[in-house]
Amino acid sequence: MTEVNDDAELEAFRAEARAWLEANFPPSQKGRPTELQYSGSPPQGDALLWKQRMAEKGWGVPTWPKEYGGGGLSARAARGLQEEMARIGASNPIYISLGVTMVGPTVLDYGTHEQKLRHLPPIARGEIVWCLGYSEPGAGSDLASLQTRALDKGDHWEISGQKVWTSGANHADWCGVLVRTDPAARKHEGISFIMTDMRQPGVEARPIEMIGGASSFCEVFFSEARAAKDDLLGPLNGGWTVGKRLLQHERASQTGDPVSARQPDPLQDVAKRYVELDEQGRIADADLRTRLTRQLMHEKAHALTIARAHAESRGNASPSNAVSMLKASSTLIAQTRAELTVEMMGSSGLGWAGDGFSRDEIVTVRGWLGGKAISIAGGSYEVQHNIIAKRILNLPDAASTS
Numbered sequence: 001m002t003e004v005n006d007d008a009e010l011e012a013f014r015a016e017a018r019a020w021l022e023a024n025f026p027p028s029q030k031g032r033p034t035e036l037q038y039s040g041s042p043p044q045g046d047a048l049l050w051k052q053r054m055a056e057k058g059w060g061v062p063t064w065p066k067e068y069g070g071g072g073l074s075a076r077a078a079r080g081l082q083e084e085m086a087r088i089g090a091s092n093p094i095y096i097s098l099g100v101t102m103v104g105p106t107v108l109d110y111g112t113h114e115q116k117l118r119h120l121p122p123i124a125r126g127e128i129v130w131c132l133g134y135s136e137p138g139a140g141s142d143l144a145s146l147q148t149r150a151l152d153k154g155d156h157w158e159i160s161g162q163k164v165w166t167s168g169a170n171h172a173d174w175c176g177v178l179v180r181t182d183p184a185a186r187k188h189e190g191i192s193f194i195m196t197d198m199r200q201p202g203v204e205a206r207p208i209e210m211i212g213g214a215s216s217f218c219e220v221f222f223s224e225a226r227a228a229k230d231d232l233l234g235p236l237n238g239g240w241t242v243g244k245r246l247l248q249h250e251r252a253s254q255t256g257d258p259v260s261a262r263q264p265d266p267l268q269d270v271a272k273r274y275v276e277l278d279e280q281g282r283i284a285d286a287d288l289r290t291r292l293t294r295q296l297m298h299e300k301a302h303a304l305t306i307a308r309a310h311a312e313s314r315g316n317a318s319p320s321n322a323v324s325m326l327k328a329s330s331t332l333i334a335q336t337r338a339e340l341t342v343e344m345m346g347s348s349g350l351g352w353a354g355d356g357f358s359r360d361e362i363v364t365v366r367g368w369l370g371g372k373a374i375s376i377a378g379g380s381y382e383v384q385h386n387i388i389a390k391r392i393l394n395l396p397d398a399a400s401t402s
Contacts, residue, residue, distance in 0.1 A: 002071070002073045002074060002077050010076060010077070010080055014080050014083075014084055017080065017081050017084045018084055020057070021088060021090060024050075024053045025050065026046035026049055028045075028046045029046055029047060029050050029089075029090065030088065030089035030090070032047070032091065033091055043093065050093050051094060054092065054093055054094060055124065055125040055126060057071065058071035058072065058124065059071045059073075059081060059092075060093065060095060060100070060124055060125075060126060061094065061095075061100055061123070061124045062077070063075060063078050064104070064108070064120065067117075068116050068117070068124065069120055069121035069122075069123070069125060070120075070124055093126065094124070094125075097129065097130065098131060098132060099123035099129070100124075101249060102130075102176075102246050102249045102250045103119075103123065103130045103132070103174075103176050103246070104123045104124070105246075106176075106233070106242065106245055107119055107120060107233065108120070109245055110193075110233050110234040110242050111233060112230075115233065119174075119195070128173045128174060129168060129171050129172045129173050129174075130173070130174050130176065131168050131169045131175045131176075131198070131218075131220075132167070132175065132176050133148070133163040133169075133175050133176065133177035133178060133196075133220060133222075134146075134166075134243070135163065135165045135166075136162060136163055136164060137164055141380060141383050143178070143243075144187045144188045145187060146161075146178055146179075146180060146191065148160070148162065148177065148178070148179050148180065148222060149161055149179060149180045149181075149183070150180070150181050150194055150227070152181070155229065156226050156227060156228055156229060157179075157229065157231070158224050158226060159177065159179055159194065159196060159202075159222045159224070159225045159227060160222050160223060160225070162219065162220065162221050162222070163177070163220040163222075164217075164218075164219050165217045165218075165376075166217065166218045166219070166220045167216055167217055167218075168218075169198065169205035169218035169220045170207050172198045173197070173199060174198055175195070175196045175198050175203075176196075176233070176246070177193070177194050177195075177196050177222075177227075178191055178192075178193055178239050178243050179193075179194055179239070180192075181237055181239075182237050185237060189237060189240070190237055191239040191240045191243070192232060192236055192237055192239040193232070193233045193234055193239035193242040193243055193246075194227050194232055194233070194239075195227065195231040195233055196222075196225060197226075200225060202222060202223045202224050202225030203222055203223075203225050204220070204221045205218045205219070205220050205221075206218055206219045206220075210370060210373065211369045211372065212367070212369040212370030212371075212372075213352075213369075213370075214370060248323070251323055252323045267292055267295060267337065267340060267341065267344075268296070270344055270345070271283050271288075271292060271344050274344045274345050274346060274348065275344050275346075288343075288344070291340065295336055295337060298329075298333055298336075299337070302326070302329050302330065302333055305322055305325070305326060305329070308322060309322040309326060321392045324384065324387055324391070324392060325388060325392070328381060328384045328385060328388065331374050331375050332381075334371055335371055335372070335374065338367060338368040338371045341368070342364065342368045345361065348361050349361070349365060349368075350365065351365050352366070
């Protein structure tokens, strides 16, 4: 692993990273965001070239071991790389995928050496799209009530049941599925985590059209689908623990990061384009000015807390308490920002399509609508508050005190 133990070593690594980026980063990709891997829009041209170069270097997953396709960097070195990429407007073309942010880290935690060699390198190269089969029509927040079953058929598992709100299932190659393997056990104790090939006759994914115009969520139907016996991740009937660990990785990935290749326009700049200013060049509406200032303060506090969480994570395998709080705060900040932006745009914030609106205006409006889902995805805003109350603040359960 590439360690950086002091500032001198970090600066030496930064110089190495700058030289490599200068030689390998296509200028045409400056400031371009990374497409979600499950969006169905595979990269082409310079975007594909950049993805291939990052994969060859292992820097798409910089902290993963080299033998599994990663860069073998320490957390501090990876942070330095991220900052150098942000400096030149480069985004990580592999990072925004469920395989990288959730499945891969969980395989690193629980997988056998053979499972890691099989599944991690294709994830690190961005070649395989993963989805996750968690929620069901009758098992949302109460996930332990899930009914999708995996029957032991001797030489394989046979999976039948339905999942819902499965992100990118219609583009996925593999799915990490929580299934019931012991119906007689207590509901938390009879669940297993099985990795399942989505490209087989017994699996059907049906996209769900969302209010923002996209269809990133799906219903998934398993009808006697097959999975190899060695695709069980972690212990049999230990899937509840494996699944919770994956959700910790998910929440850590959803906190947002102050270092990004493509930050949205500052809110104050958006305001100056759309709202009336006073003679001093300030937003004329004092109430809007106050709310915008408060939002900027919250964004700054969020960024500083992310930096603290990164510092706390050094040498600590488990996510800190800050990660749980950041999941809730990132949801509030993102949705409030979208609401303020659309409000300031006035009639231009009504654009859905057509020549009367700019591309940025249409993207903003659709993003505002699509952003309503982030208070549900990855665990609802309310459930996250319950987790903070019970596990961090040690507050009593409201149901037991009523």
